[in-house]
Amino acid sequence: MNLKTWAIRAVKALLVGGILVYLVESERLDLKSMGLLFSEPWTMLAVALLILFGANGLVALRWRVLMSIHPGAPSLTRLFNIQWIGQFFAAVLPGTVSTDGVKAFYIIKESKGILSKTPILSVLIIDRLAGLFGLVVLSVLGLVVLGKTSHSSGLLELFVFGLFAGMSLFFMLLLLPIPEHKDPILKLFPKLPKGELLEKIYRAFVSFRSHRFYLLVGIFISVFIQLLLVVCFYLLGPLVCNCSPDPFVLAFITPLGELSTVVPLGPAGIGVGHVAWAYLWAEQGMKGGADVFNLFTIMRILAGLMGGIPYLLYKKRDGAPPSLDDESAP
Numbered sequence: 001m002n003l004k005t006w007a008i009r010a011v012k013a014l015l016v017g018g019i020l021v022y023l024v025e026s027e028r029l030d031l032k033s034m035g036l037l038f039s040e041p042w043t044m045l046a047v048a049l050l051i052l053f054g055a056n057g058l059v060a061l062r063w064r065v066l067m068s069i070h071p072g073a074p075s076l077t078r079l080f081n082i083q084w085i086g087q088f089f090a091a092v093l094p095g096t097v098s099t100d101g102v103k104a105f106y107i108i109k110e111s112k113g114i115l116s117k118t119p120i121l122s123v124l125i126i127d128r129l130a131g132l133f134g135l136v137v138l139s140v141l142g143l144v145v146l147g148k149t150s151h152s153s154g155l156l157e158l159f160v161f162g163l164f165a166g167m168s169l170f171f172m173l174l175l176l177p178i179p180e181h182k183d184p185i186l187k188l189f190p191k192l193p194k195g196e197l198l199e200k201i202y203r204a205f206v207s208f209r210s211h212r213f214y215l216l217v218g219i220f221i222s223v224f225i226q227l228l229l230v231v232c233f234y235l236l237g238p239l240v241c242n243c244s245p246d247p248f249v250l251a252f253i254t255p256l257g258e259l260s261t262v263v264p265l266g267p268a269g270i271g272v273g274h275v276a277w278a279y280l281w282a283e284q285g286m287k288g289g290a291d292v293f294n295l296f297t298i299m300r301i302l303a304g305l306m307g308g309i310p311y312l313l314y315k316k317r318d319g320a321p322p323s324l325d326d327e328s329a330p
Contacts, residue, residue: 012264016271023290028278033291036239037298043239044299047232052084052303054228059083062130062221066123069211072114074107081310082106088307091300092267100124105321106314118197122204130215133167134222135255138230140164141223142251156256156283175209230254236295240288241281253280257293268297268304 023029037044060080067073074082085106086099104120139160180186185202189195208215230250237245260276261269274290281289 012266016266019271019275023274023278029274029290029294030288033240033288033295034298036295040239043235044295047235047296048299048303050228050232051300052306055225056080056083056087056303058221058225058228059127059131062218062225063123063127065214065217065221066127066130067115068214069207070115070119070123072111074110078110079107081314082110084304084307085311085314086307087300087304088311090268091304091307100128102321106318109314109318118200119204119207122201126205126208126215127218129167129170130218131222131225132259133171134219134224135226135258136160136164136167137219138223138226139252139255142248142253145248146246146252156253156280160252160256171215174205175212175215177209226255226258227251229258232296232299233292236292237286237288240291240295241286243286245286249284253284256280257289268301270297273297 020029024031057080060076060083063079063083064073064076067079082103086103089099089102100121104117104124107120108115108117143157143160183206186199189199189202192198230247233250233254234245234247237243237250257273257277257280261273263269263272265271273293277289277293279289281287281292
């Protein structure tokens with residue numbers, strides 16, 4: 001690991017530490033609430049199981065559905081193990097979307113070379129986009145049921161509807177049945193640097209034009225994944241805020257909080273996620289958003305760290321991903 005990498009990590013660690021100290025000093029984060037990990041063991045176990053087998057299992061199912069358009073796709077059980085390995089690295093690497101290279105490596109190994117890197121990475125990107133769209137869809141549905149949230153300034157609603165409109169347009173353009181000889185984008189690649197590689201990626205994307213059903217099922221699964229996270233926060237919320245959170249309010253704000261965790265500062269969105277949840281819950285007139293996120297993140301990290309078990313087994317058989325063979329590997 002070079003000096004630049006160490007410097008970047010040190011700056012990120014300082015930023016995350018500064019954010020957490022600020023939240024504690026401003027009484028937005030109460031570290032005493034961590035005692036609930038021991039005083040409410042059954043609730044914590046339920047949350048951990050929902051994360052490990054519910055959310056992770058549905059993510060693996062979404063992969064399997066999206067990969068159905070390619071021959072040689074691994075079984076659902078194998079994909080669950082690979083997703084679990086991805087969660088292991090997400091627990092120790094900044095952000096929550098920094099593990100696709102690890103997943104691609106093991107999926108290629110599982111397919112015994114039938115699947116190449118380009119279609120796998122394209123499917124993983126589509127998987128991310130389907131997950132993001134499902135996240136936005138649930139937030140919109142929660143907002144539609146609520147009508148107008150009582151405490152919100154209106155900016156969140158505008159952001160959600162804007163994101164929904166933008167992503168809907170993206171998927172419409174992606175799936176538009178344009179004949180190959182009339183596709184204007186394909187004509188651009190010969191003029192671009194690395195145009196051949198970009199064309200391969202683009203063709204992998206638009207291959208879903210003839211498999212729209214699989215993409216729609218993937219989005220549908222994504223909504224259910226977010227619903228499971230809403231259930232997690234519904235279980236944790238009363239322990240912290242001494243209130244009974246409205247499920248539709250949680251359906252509106254939980255996807256937005258989850259979106260904040262992709263910022264690559266701390267593992268599992270630590271720091272940025274605390275700020276986001278504190279703000280989102282306060283916008284809806286509830287206290288303890290940062291505390292609820294803190295409990296949820298601890299359970300998510302613990303569930304993710306258990307992914308070290310399949311990782312060690314896969315590493316013994318297939319080796320470590322190339323980017324993890326050096327001393328920077330966790």
